Amino acid sequence: MAKKPKPPKPPYRVVLWSGGKDSTATLILAHEKGEPIDLVLMSLMWFDKKRGIPAENKKHLAWVMNYAKPLIESWGYKVKFVSSDKDYIYWFYKIRQSSEMHPETIGKYYGFVLGGSCKMQGEKALPAQRYLRQLRKEYDVTEYCGICIDEPDRLAKLHARKGQRSLLEEERLTQWDTRRLCKRYGLLSPDYNGNRNRAGNCWFCPNQKIPELAELKTESPELYHELEILAQEKNTVARGFKYGVPFEEIDRQVKEYLANPPPPPAVQLSLFDDMEDFT
Numbered sequence: 001m002a003k004k005p006k007p008p009k010p011p012y013r014v015v016l017w018s019g020g021k022d023s024t025a026t027l028i029l030a031h032e033k034g035e036p037i038d039l040v041l042m043s044l045m046w047f048d049k050k051r052g053i054p055a056e057n058k059k060h061l062a063w064v065m066n067y068a069k070p071l072i073e074s075w076g077y078k079v080k081f082v083s084s085d086k087d088y089i090y091w092f093y094k095i096r097q098s099s100e101m102h103p104e105t106i107g108k109y110y111g112f113v114l115g116g117s118c119k120m121q122g123e124k125a126l127p128a129q130r131y132l133r134q135l136r137k138e139y140d141v142t143e144y145c146g147i148c149i150d151e152p153d154r155l156a157k158l159h160a161r162k163g164q165r166s167l168l169e170e171e172r173l174t175q176w177d178t179r180r181l182c183k184r185y186g187l188l189s190p191d192y193n194g195n196r197n198r199a200g201n202c203w204f205c206p207n208q209k210i211p212e213l214a215e216l217k218t219e220s221p222e223l224y225h226e227l228e229i230l231a232q233e234k235n236t237v238a239r240g241f242k243y244g245v246p247f248e249e250i251d252r253q254v255k256e257y258l259a260n261p262p263p264p265p266a267v268q269l270s271l272f273d274d275m276e277d278f279t
């Protein structure tokens with residue numbers, strides 16, 4: 001007897017939200033177009049899970065929890081958080097078990113994460129992937145990704161995968177457009193102000209520039225101090241905090257920057273400034 005075909009799975013639409021401008025603009029577009037989004041999914045990471053210290057930039061996380069999430073929920077969208085299994089402290093104090101190239105490093109702690117191959121990226125992706133895998137057992141899941149038309153490499157990857165869609169691509173929005181759209185809705189994370197061009201990054205990220213680390217030192221000295229404590233651990237594989245540069249040197253540069261801050265940029269309106277602000 002021929003097997004009965006399985007009934008099709010019901011559709012389920014998920015927006016992967018980081019609180020950054022592109023994923024937030026995706027939510028705004030969905031809201032404007034009346035897209036039936038079933039779930040807004042955000043991955044959170046930890047610096048130290050035991051002591052309850054999150055990995056995300058403090059200002060950004062407070063904005064997500066206290067402002068953006070309630071607003072998005074008021075549009076009828078359900079917001080869910082999933083969180084990393086392992087924290088930064090786990091990866092810092094993980095002991096290297098083997099190395100053919102550098103046997104002298106066996107038995108040492110890994111130390112500060114490396115900018116180019118950061119273990120915390122996996123900690124961000126894994127819980128969301130695990131949650132989506134569970135959903136796919138019951139539903140025909142479509143992931144809405146915040147990828148703009150001026151990101152051809154990321155779009156090519158999106159097109160190669162099944163079950164992913166970018167509203168930003170469909171509406172021909174660039175990264176600049178998403179920033180303006182978020183600003184218009186009052187949904188641009190405060191993380192974009194001051195020294196930062198990205199939102200939702202980890203406060204301990206080695207890819208940060210000196211002005212960003214200076215901002216961490218002045219606005220969240222208790223977090224900066226966590227890095228100072230870790231920097232005292234010398235039995236590590238990683239030779240430095242930022243691309244081989246020791247934390248002590250980075251701290252020297254941060255102090256120098258704070259002692260001689262650059263003059264504030266002149267206020268200048270260009271043709272491309274947000275016209276909505278003035279109309």
Ligand code: SF4
Pocket residue numbers: 113115118119120121124200201202204205206207
């Ligand atoms: S923001 Fe930096 S530290 Fe955090 S996951 Fe990305 S590369 Fe790693």
